[in-house]
Amino acid sequence: MAALLLLVYLLPPPPSGKKRAVKMTVREALSHIVRFHKSCRNLQETTSSVHGKQPYILAVGTSRRIINDYYIVVDSHFIPCKAKSSISAFDELFKAHYVFGICYDQALHNMYTFVQTTIYNIDVGLCHESPRVKDLRAKLFN
Known part of the structure; x- marks a missing residue:
């Protein structure tokens, strides 16, 4: 990743x-690709502050080094990633642009x-x- x-x-x-x-x-652009979410907090808190329709990866874990789950967030909807690695999550993010017909940010x-x-x-x-x-x-x- x-x-x-x-x-x-x-x-x-x-x-x-x-x-x-x-x-x-560049730092703001990175947040349009992947965001970290502590697993002890509610997932809806993260998406309520995000405005925009571009899909991004939500990495959920106890720390930034220990990620348990990845989600693709599109229009405040969570799509669980099947794979458990960051590169596979990016692969799904890239493909989400094609599946949903979304132009690149x-x-x-x-x-x-x-x-x-x-x-x-x-x-x-x-x-x-x-x-x-x-x-x-x-x-x-x-």
Whole structure:
């Protein structure tokens, strides 16, 4: 999971402009992918403070190092992940975008596009890629 989260640092949110959304820091972008929830608290408390329709991973455990369960949260609904590892939870998160027909979060568009074209080989050459995504893939394969 650390390698996937590193992609957010390598492919940061795009700069904001007049027509784009407010600039988001890398730390805020990371919270759009995965959030931690202590298992002793109520799950509904976590989603009540989140505004937005983008799916994210909710990691539930006694500490950030000891995660017992993963959920994909979409529109405040919990979808339990079958797998018990963080990488499998990200796999389910990525696939949730396709199953529910959800566009990528604007701040994470570069990271998701890289994963889509480089790891899953979906729409390579057909989807719009930023120069940063193309450059990172070229460095990875050369």
